[in-house]
Amino acid sequence: MTEVQALLDRIILRLKQQDAFSGVRFLREYSAEAVETPVRVMTAAVCLAGLERGKGYLGGIVAPSLRGECYSVKADILVYAPHGENGSGLSELVGKLITGLEAADEERLITETSAGSIEFDADMNAVFRRVSFGMELCLCREE
Numbered sequence: 733m734t735e736v737q738a739l740l741d742r743i744i745l746r747l748k749q750q751d752a753f754s755g756v757r758f759l760r761e762y763s764a765e766a767v768e769t770p771v772r773v774m775t776a777a778v779c780l781a782g783l784e785r786g787k788g789y790l791g792g793i794v795a796p797s798l799r800g801e802c803y804s805v806k807a808d809i810l811v812y813a814p815h816g817e818n819g820s821g822l823s824e825l826v827g828k829l830i831t832g833l834e835a836a837d838e839e840r841l842i843t844e845t846s847a848g849s850i851e852f853d854a855d856m857n858a859v860f861r862r863v864s865f866g867m868e869l870c871l872c873r874e875e
Contacts, residue, residue, distance in 0.1 A: 735871055737780060739839070740807055744778050746836035752828045761810075770815030771858040774825060781864070782806035805867040812853070812860045819850055819859040826861045833865055841867040 748758050753776075761779035784804040809829060813822045826847045833845055848862035 736783060736803055736805055736869070739841070739867075739869065740778070740780060740805070743833070743836050743839075743842075744809075746838065747829070747832050750832050750835065752832060756811075756825070769856060771812045771856060772814055774814065774821070775812040776829075777810040777812070779808050779810070780805070781808045800870045802868070802870040805869065807865055807867070809863040809865075810853075810860050811863060812856060812858045815858055819861075822850065822859065822861055826863055829863050833863075839869075841869050843868050 744758060747753060748756075756774045756776050758776045758778060761777050782805070786802045786804075811822060811826055811829065813819045830845050830847060833842060843866050845863065845865040848864070850859055850861055852859050
């Protein structure tokens, strides 16, 4: 699981380094970092939303001792608009995120992306949109 989280962190780090996201505050869901309420700048909360694990031999006849664990990973980025701006710029930023994820995915593991509709989070007192993406990956180890 830590390898999966590390891979997600690398993709998000490469995403954050793109110029289009210089004014966006990225944070992990459930992190110790405090979130200001109301939200003052565009904020993107990243979370690992789902993980399904399968087992299998990856080497087959060529390398039968090569064992791997394959995962289907679901991740979400909740993009919060600043308080009082009624979601202004939110759809544009979400579009850039979907495009930016493709560029940040150097490993070519992302298989799907989608964006949800605008919603309101009463706890954060802010409107947000969810960007979801799925990844398929296999981690190998020699037996």
